[in-house]
Amino acid sequence: MPSKKTLKTKAKKKKPAAKKKTAPKKIKKAAAEKAPVKKRKIKFSASKKTVRSRSKKTIFSAIEPVVLSSEIIQHIASVVQHPISPAHEHFDFSQGYGDNKIILMVRDPYWLFTYWELRQWEKDNARAKAGRGACECLRIYKNDAVCFDIEIGGMANNWYVSVPEAGASYWLEIGFRSADGRFFAAARSNVVKTPLDRMSDVIDEEWMIPDWDALYALSGGFGFGHSSAGAWGFALFSPTSPTGARA
């Protein structure tokens, strides 16, 4: 139903979200390789449908849809709309910034996202301390206590981490776990707090009237033409200057 499509395309974000979480992809390649390769959809995709059932003419068929597939439109659009940048603007994302850090971000009450970059010598150092049989890991801390480890592959530089509790604080370390279970960190992340996914257990009530006078003045002033007309200094679309040139 086209009307649904209308809302789906633009109103996507407002839809009630009750679907089950999909398992996030765990192993990611380096950033530059991650450019999405999804099939693109042209903004307005009616033509795909309009080419069918032309034989069923109605009395209102004076306007016949033209046969032009959305794939063709996409192709033309992608070639023409996005000319290559001038040579002086050539830019490639850096594969690494020479940092030794790990950053943690909150996606939702039960998923975190982390990315990292390690200097080789810091990594080697941690590995050497962990000794033979060391395993590269993320060690997740919940409310400052060790929660669990995730073993990671050598190529990964980011990870989606599933966490057990909403409304808790988390941080993590990346490093090596020795055969006897000791952990040697190469970098430690920032601390994040996941949001609650339910009503708070705290039921204390505190009430406030903040800056009442100031707010009253501001609200009371609303609606009495206090803003200075023309303060901005130029006439937009003035009759003598249809292009809105600056006065």
Add this chain to the structure above:
Amino acid sequence: MAKGYLALVLHAHLPFVRHPEHEDFLEEDWLYEALTETYIPLIKVFEKLIQDGIDFRVTLSVSPTLLSMLIDPLLQERYLKHLNGLIELSGKEIERTRHEPHFNALAWMYHHNFIQAREHRDIVRALKHLQDSGKVELITCAGTHCFLPLQEIYEPVVRAQVRAAVNLHQKVFGRKPLGMWLPECGYQPGHDVILKEEGIRYFLVDTHGILHGSPRPKYGIFAPVYCKSGVAAFGRDVESSKAVWSAIEGYPGDPDYREFYRDIGYDLDYDYIRPYIHPDGTRIQTGMKYFRITGANVDISQKQPYVEAWAREKASYHAGNFIFNRGKQVEHLNNFLDRAPLIISPYDAELFGHWWYEGPQWIDFLMRKIACDQDVIKTITPSEYLALYPKNQVVTPSLSSWGWKGYAEYWLEGSNDWTYRHLHKAAERMIELANLFPSGINGLHKRALNQAARELMLAQSSDWSFIMKTGTCVPYAQKRFKDHMGRFTRLYDSLKSNHIDAGFLSDVESKDNIFSDIDYTVYQTK
């Protein structure tokens, strides 16, 4: 006194799509379409309501990227050219459809719409007048619509986004905004402190942002809460949102309303329509659409002609239905609250007119019927409600957004998560530069620093990661992200090495000319 209040909040936003380097640029059409179909029709509705003496309140968020485009002379000139093309096309359509009354009436309708748009295209001035009338409260949104929770680790990034917005708003509209629409309603606990410091008194969050706040909110979402900082947070009402947004139950899917996807830009003979589509020959929407939705499962080729009177009747009916339901909602809430409840109904402004053609008409009927036909509910703005009920509970809202699943997943997933390591690094570098170069420097260095701040902010637009996820126009979003990051990096390198390329700087200043008064020192941390 009313038994309850309704605050209709519309968020008008488009990413900064200005491309002086090309004569015609497809993405600039986003602005022209939104102007013709949404912003101008809405303003006309509000002006007419005032003219007719209707007492109403609407809150309108105008994003700084949109506002920057509205005041840009180049885009104003291009919009006029665009409109002139549409006026010519609709004139031809009146002639072409002269023996088809159904279509002819619609060709006339569009012809009038386009002429009216040309007459009313100075919308910044109109918005200012609306603000001064006291009926429309204008609020702002973060600078380049950055999804702030994902920039949590760099406070100056959030501050720069907020300050740029407040300054631009004040410069254009002559007063500081009281409220801020957080992009995608993305709230991170603690950001309210920055809002307060920049002069913002309230913001909006999604329902669960309030409901999962702590301590437990006594009035749910039907009254604002104060963060500890004293900044108020208003929560979105689920029921009224669904009435408009829901693809299944929502009003815009009614068979009598205009069908969005049938457009003469696609339908008509190629040679005839050629001068009015993209110069490269790509068929695009013209905005002239002759058909109605017709039915839930009707094939697009079987749509029936649009009948303006039927659609208008339906918009009136739906406005009445909305008011009836809010009235019932308020009467029910009166059993639980010891004050008049507030229903916050926030929507993307572009839904009205662009996607839902009859949307502005629906708002028109809504405001008239609320003012004249009943006395259960009254419209209000958030700041007026705070003035009415200044004492509110102190609750820290929960991290939340109004996006898919309610948190950050739309802007942090497989298609766009790679951007954050670069965005965060650039933020780190911007802070480094701001600390390196003291306040008070002038000349080329100051220009380069300010331009670096602009490029960083443009790269931070949530629109790019949003588009990467939706899968529509992805190459454009990727290019924009890469361009701004590339320009930022080059400026950073040149400032660090003390070799600023004046030609390059002037070039990017002319392209990315947003926030002319930006001050890079906002990123200083010492």
